[in-house]
Amino acid sequence: MTTVANRPRAKVHNRDRDAEILDAARTVFEERGFEAASIAGIARRAHVAEGTIYLYSATKRDLLLKVVRRWYEGLIAEIEEALAERVSVEAKLRYFAHRQFRVFAEDAAIGRLLVRELRTAPDYADTDLYQLNRRYTRLFTSAVRAGIETGEISSEVPSNLARDLFFGGIEHAGMGGMGGLGPARIAERAETFFALFWKAVAGDAVASEAPRRSGFAKRV
Amino acid sequence: MTTVANRPRAKVHNRDRDAEILDAARTVFEERGFEAASIAGIARRAHVAEGTIYLYSATKRDLLLKVVRRWYEGLIAEIEEALAERVSVEAKLRYFAHRQFRVFAEDAAIGRLLVRELRTAPDYADTDLYQLNRRYTRLFTSAVRAGIETGEISSEVPSNLARDLFFGGIEHAGMGGMGGLGPARIAERAETFFALFWKAVAGDAVASEAPRRSGFAKRV
Numbered sequence: 001m002t003t004v005a006n007r008p009r010a011k012v013h014n015r016d017r018d019a020e021i022l023d024a025a026r027t028v029f030e031e032r033g034f035e036a037a038s039i040a041g042i043a044r045r046a047h048v049a050e051g052t053i054y055l056y057s058a059t060k061r062d063l064l065l066k067v068v069r070r071w072y073e074g075l076i077a078e079i080e081e082a083l084a085e086r087v088s089v090e091a092k093l094r095y096f097a098h099r100q101f102r103v104f105a106e107d108a109a110i111g112r113l114l115v116r117e118l119r120t121a122p123d124y125a126d127t128d129l130y131q132l133n134r135r136y137t138r139l140f141t142s143a144v145r146a147g148i149e150t151g152e153i154s155s156e157v158p159s160n161l162a163r164d165l166f167f168g169g170i171e172h173a174g175m176g177g178m179g180g181l182g183p184a185r186i187a188e189r190a191e192t193f194f195a196l197f198w199k200a201v202a203g204d205a206v207a208s209e210a211p212r213r214s215g216f217a218k219r220v
Numbered sequence: 221m222t223t224v225a226n227r228p229r230a231k232v233h234n235r236d237r238d239a240e241i242l243d244a245a246r247t248v249f250e251e252r253g254f255e256a257a258s259i260a261g262i263a264r265r266a267h268v269a270e271g272t273i274y275l276y277s278a279t280k281r282d283l284l285l286k287v288v289r290r291w292y293e294g295l296i297a298e299i300e301e302a303l304a305e306r307v308s309v310e311a312k313l314r315y316f317a318h319r320q321f322r323v324f325a326e327d328a329a330i331g332r333l334l335v336r337e338l339r340t341a342p343d344y345a346d347t348d349l350y351q352l353n354r355r356y357t358r359l360f361t362s363a364v365r366a367g368i369e370t371g372e373i374s375s376e377v378p379s380n381l382a383r384d385l386f387f388g389g390i391e392h393a394g395m396g397g398m399g400g401l402g403p404a405r406i407a408e409r410a411e412t413f414f415a416l417f418w419k420a421v422a423g424d425a426v427a428s429e430a431p432r433r434s435g436f437a438k439r440v
Contacts, residue, residue: 168392172384200420
């Protein structure tokens, strides 16, 4: 009886501890980079014994994978929910553009870890990160396809090219670094970018209206 | 008298030899990657003694820099000439899009060397490669500004965002790899991309005409 009763509590406790380890690992990886980060340093930061980390994760790379996966899953869940709350495809994609700009502004360090340490690894296509990346871009291309159905987006726009323009354009805009910009400037850039993107993809019916409605932010 | 007469011939001879060394180095770097490439292997391929390479370039990294610089300067000169031959900004930017797609299709290996070994190095902003990159993107932004002057491009389009959309979009489209595609498919993709880009940036006067005139290529 006691063992059964204790089980849920032990699980909750472990989940808290796991979250503490992942929080500590993320901080150390972001501050020091993957190479310089040490399991000992992460254990100190999480207030656990080094052996506890190894029980949780066999290698430093596996620990990084877990950190990035948790971040990615949280981001996907957040975007999924926000897209479901919006009705028009224009509103969905505008939200997505703003959120993606904020990824570059707020999560630049973990994004760099993802690209440098994991996405360029030879086994990337076999990892579940690759699957998460597909889920992420599918949120976008599904919205584009829905927009083609409703006529909000021109049926002549190939969804893969819309995707390249959207993610490639934002990535390029974020390369110069947006860490120093406040939320208002980030939002302004996202809005200007979205106006340009929407003009490229909007269907004939909304195209003539769209630039006036959404408006270009003042030139930065 | 003989020394003076011989000087030009010696220079020509050296320039040929330099080109042979750079050709051999490019081939070896592209085939083996930077780490695995050896000065000895490059010397063998260029049919010169290993010491001759060191006379020409003190380090392997310096040799890579010279290879990439020669390629980059050739590309810039070619684009500069082609842009000068075209009158309308639309024709200039369409050419640029096609050429940039071909960079990803034909020069992917040297592009990867540039990004991985040189552009991510901490001293990149101090190198002349950085200056070449600025010259390259300025070819684009100058054309955009000229287009804003003539009204071909909307005055509401910030030239830095047009640049992000253009280079970021093509980079993203090229990431999946275009090595297996023939010239016709590359041209088709470039044309579809350009139609989308041009719709985003074209001024009101040409915007309503542009999609019909340039036409979207069939969905790939």
